[in-house]
Amino acid sequence: MRPEVRMTAPGSARPGGRTARVREAVRAATLAELAEKGFEGLTVEGVALRSGVHKTTVYRRWGGVEGLAADALDLASGEPWPIPDTGTIEGDLRALARLVVTSFADPEIGPVSRAFISAAVSNPPTATALHAFFAARHRQSATLVTRAVERGELPQGTDGAEVVRVAIAPLYYRMFITGEPVDETIADRAADAALAAARAAIFTT
The missing domain is CATH 1.10.10.60 (Homeodomain-like)
Known part of the structure; x- marks a missing residue:
């Protein structure tokens, strides 16, 4: 609701x-x-x-x-999300993870995103709205996994939204839980870990 x-x-x-x-x-x-x-x-x-x-x-x-x-x-x-299309699932997942990092580093977008996440911790209505926002983003981003399955890069039945969640979750953990630095190297590592799990059919349904 x-x-x-x-x-x-x-x-x-x-x-x-x-x-x-x-x-x-x-x-x-x-x-x-x-x-x-x-x-x-x-x-x-x-x-x-x-x-x-x-x-x-x-x-x-x-x-x-x-x-x-x-x-x-x-x-x-409801707004479109710039879904990467590099031609490979490795490139797409890395680009998506890097996009998260650069968005939070942006002087205009970053503070707003942080404000929403901070509010969601203690404000249930905002948390509900934020959950819906992320669900929409995950559905849109799942397109890159669908393309990868069609190209034969990932197993049939791979849950695209789950792959996306696993690729970006470590970034949010560092930024909002541990306070550890996040850069493109960390983004690539998170994306590669999600890809390895996806190739091993961990996310098939």
Whole structure:
């Protein structure tokens, strides 16, 4: 079950209509506020001021900061993810793992991503929205495993989403649990470990 977001459901408003423009303005403001202040500093008043949307409208449609964060994640989960296509599963998994590393190092994207993950630890609605976001990303990324199976690089029945999870999980563990450094070498190592398990049919269903 996704957290309640008091907002017109995506697709129910006229494309390009006022509801869509308001939602995008509020979402952009939410992300900017998260980047600057983190989840702890996120407020309806701050988002309203930055977006130009009256705070009573924000309260009515989103309910509060939990709704703002959940809706921003909901919108992001439907956006396309740049799936690597290097021609080999080894290259694709390495590129995907490196993309995670570079995303968190990005001065704009990194702080927002960290804010969402930090909030999810203690905020159940945000955690639910973040889980849905990651599930969508895993489904999209599983395409690279599907291609590998079709090329004969991996066994039939390999669970693509699980391969992706195993490839990137060590990176999140280092960044958010142990605080160890993460770079391209670590990313490649995580990808290669997931690939070795996939080739051994560990992830077949």
